Amino acid sequence: MKNVKLIIQYDGTNFSGWQVQPNARTVQQEIEKALSKIMKRPIKINGSGRTDAGVHALGQVASFCEEFSIPIEKIPVALNSLLPQDIAIKEAIEGSVDFHARYNAVGKKYIYKIYNKEIRNPLLRNYTYFVSKPLDIEKMKKACDYFIGEHDFKGFMASGSSVVDTVRRIDALKLYEKDEILTIEVKGNGFLYNMVRIVAGTLVDVGKGKIKEEEVPMIIRSCKREKAGHTAPPQGLYLAKVFY
Amino acid sequence: MKNVKLIIQYDGTNFSGWQVQPNARTVQQEIEKALSKIMKRPIKINGSGRTDAGVHALGQVASFCEEFSIPIEKIPVALNSLLPQDIAIKEAIEGSVDFHARYNAVGKKYIYKIYNKEIRNPLLRNYTYFVSKPLDIEKMKKACDYFIGEHDFKGFMASGSSVVDTVRRIDALKLYEKDEILTIEVKGNGFLYNMVRIVAGTLVDVGKGKIKEEEVPMIIRSCKREKAGHTAPPQGLYLAKVFY
Numbered sequence: 001m002k003n004v005k006l007i008i009q010y011d012g013t014n015f016s017g018w019q020v021q022p023n024a025r026t027v028q029q030e031i032e033k034a035l036s037k038i039m040k041r042p043i044k045i046n047g048s049g050r051t052d053a054g055v056h057a058l059g060q061v062a063s064f065c066e067e068f069s070i071p072i073e074k075i076p077v078a079l080n081s082l083l084p085q086d087i088a089i090k091e092a093i094e095g096s097v098d099f100h101a102r103y104n105a106v107g108k109k110y111i112y113k114i115y116n117k118e119i120r121n122p123l124l125r126n127y128t129y130f131v132s133k134p135l136d137i138e139k140m141k142k143a144c145d146y147f148i149g150e151h152d153f154k155g156f157m158a159s160g161s162s163v164v165d166t167v168r169r170i171d172a173l174k175l176y177e178k179d180e181i182l183t184i185e186v187k188g189n190g191f192l193y194n195m196v197r198i199v200a201g202t203l204v205d206v207g208k209g210k211i212k213e214e215e216v217p218m219i220i221r222s223c224k225r226e227k228a229g230h231t232a233p234p235q236g237l238y239l240a241k242v243f244y
Numbered sequence: 245m246k247n248v249k250l251i252i253q254y255d256g257t258n259f260s261g262w263q264v265q266p267n268a269r270t271v272q273q274e275i276e277k278a279l280s281k282i283m284k285r286p287i288k289i290n291g292s293g294r295t296d297a298g299v300h301a302l303g304q305v306a307s308f309c310e311e312f313s314i315p316i317e318k319i320p321v322a323l324n325s326l327l328p329q330d331i332a333i334k335e336a337i338e339g340s341v342d343f344h345a346r347y348n349a350v351g352k353k354y355i356y357k358i359y360n361k362e363i364r365n366p367l368l369r370n371y372t373y374f375v376s377k378p379l380d381i382e383k384m385k386k387a388c389d390y391f392i393g394e395h396d397f398k399g400f401m402a403s404g405s406s407v408v409d410t411v412r413r414i415d416a417l418k419l420y421e422k423d424e425i426l427t428i429e430v431k432g433n434g435f436l437y438n439m440v441r442i443v444a445g446t447l448v449d450v451g452k453g454k455i456k457e458e459e460v461p462m463i464i465r466s467c468k469r470e471k472a473g474h475t476a477p478p479q480g481l482y483l484a485k486v487f488y
Contacts (some may be wrong), residue, residue, distance in 0.1 A: 009365065009366055009367070010366050011366040011367045011369070056367060058367075076363060080363065080364065085364070085366060085369045086366045086369065087366055088363055088364050088365065088366050089363075090363055119320060119324065119332055119333075119334055120324065120329070120332050121253065121332065122253055122254050122255040122329060122330045122331055122332050123253070123255045123300060123302075123371065125255070125329045125330065127367065
C-alpha cells in the first residue's frame with residue numbers, strides 16, 4: 001500500500017466545485033473516475049478541503065492510499081491523458097504512511113484577483129472580480145494589516161455555517177497591483193467557509209470608502225457577519241497552496 | 245449622420261468567430277443585435293477583418309454610419325449593458341465622414357501566446373497554445389528576423405484561400421517570455437488568411453528543431469504551404485490593434 005499525494009490545478013469555471021455530489025460535474029469526481037479507470041477498481045480520494053463552484057486551484061492537494069502497479073511518478077501523465085482539459089495533475093509524490101490531505105494540512109495560501117477598471121475585460125471575466133468603481137489601494141493595504149494574527153473570525157464566515165471553533169490565524173495578508181490586476185494574497189492556518197471571499201469583499205468595501213480601514217478591528221471583534229463587507233464572487237478566488 | 249468607430253475586446257472561446265453566419269454565435273452578430281436594440285432599427289457594422297472561432301481580440305475595430313440620438317461617448321456603457329460578458333466595447337470615437345474599419349486599415353498588430361511547460365495549465369487552455377516539448381527560444385528569436393520586410397507570403401496562407409496578391413509587409417516580429425508565457429508580437433500592413441497562425445506554427449517548429457532557423461528565407465521564397473510549419477491553434481491568437 002502506498003500513500004499518494006496529488007498536486008492539482010483546475011479552472012473552476014465549469015465545475016460545481018471540488019466535492020462529489022449527485023448530478024453535478026465536480027473536480028473530485030473527475031479525478032476519481034480517471035484514477036478508477038487506471039487502477040481498474042473504484043478509488044476515492046481525500047481533498048485538502050472543498051472549493052466552491054467557480055473557484056480555481058493552482059495547488060489543491062488530494063491523497064489516496066492504494067496498492068500500486070505503476071510507478072508513482074508516472075501518475076500525472078497517465079491521469080492527465082484521461083482527465084478533461086480544465087484539470088491537470090501537476091505532481092504525484094509518495095506521502096508518509098499516515099498522510100491525509102485534509103487532516104495533515106497545517107495551513108493554506110489563497111489568492112484573490114480583482115480587475116479594477118471602468119470597463120470590464122471579457123478575457124478575465126471568469127478569472128477576476130470585476131470592480132468598476134475606483135478603489136483606494138492605499139486604504140486597502142492599511143486594512144490588510146488588521147487581519148493578521150489570531151482572531152475569532154466568526155463575522156467572516158458564511159451565515160448558516162455550523163463550525164463551532166471560529167478562531168483562525170492569518171499569518172500574512174498582502175495586496176499588490178500587477179498587469180492591471182489587483183491581487184490579494186493570504187496565508188493562514190485555516191479558513192472558515194467563505195472567509196477569504198468575505199475578507200476580499202471587506203477590502204473592496206474599504207477601497208470604495210464604504211468601510212473605514214480603522215473600523216476593521218472593531219468589525220473583527222464584533223463577530224457579526226453583517227458588520228463585515230460583502231462576499232466577493234467565486235471566480236476571483238484561487239486555492240494557491242496547501243502547507244503540511 | 246455620424247461615422248462611429250468602436251474599439252472591441254472579446255474572448256473568442258465561445259464564438260464561431262467574428263463574422264455573421266447563420267445558426268452560429270458570432271461577435272459581429274451580438275454587437276449588431278445590441279446596437280439595433282439601442283437604435284431601434286437594424287444596424288450593420290463593418291469589422292476591420294474577420295477572426296476565426298476561438299481567436300480573441302484586444303482591439304478589434306468596427307465602424308458604422310448612423311443618425312444619432314445619444315452622444316457617442318455614451319455608446320460603450322449602453323452597449324456593454326446589453327452585450328454578453330465575453331464582449332466589451334472599450335471605446336467609441338467619431339470617425340471621419342468616409343471612415344471604414346476595413347478599407348482604411350493600414351496595419352494590424354497580433355499577439356500569439358504559447359504555454360511551454362511539460363504539464364498543461366487548465367487556466368490557460370483557452371488562451372494559449374500548449375506546447376509540452378521544450379522550445380529553443382534563441383533559435384526562434386533568430387528565425388523571427390527573416391520574416392521582417394516585404395515578402396510574398398503565399399506559403400503562409402491557408403491552402404484554398406483565393407487571394408491573388410499575396411505580398412505583405414511585416415514591420416516587426418518579436419518574441420519574449422513573461423510569466424511562463426511565450427509571446428509572439430507581430431505588426432504588418434496586412435495578413436493573409438491564417439498567416440499569423442502559420443508563422444507561429446513555423447516558429448514553434450523551429451523551436452522544436454523540426455525546421456532550421458536558417459531555412460526560413462528559403463521557405464518564404466518557395467511560396468509553398470507545405471514547406472512552412474503547422475498552423476498553430478486559434479486560442480493562442482489575439483488581434484491586438486488595428487492601425488489607421
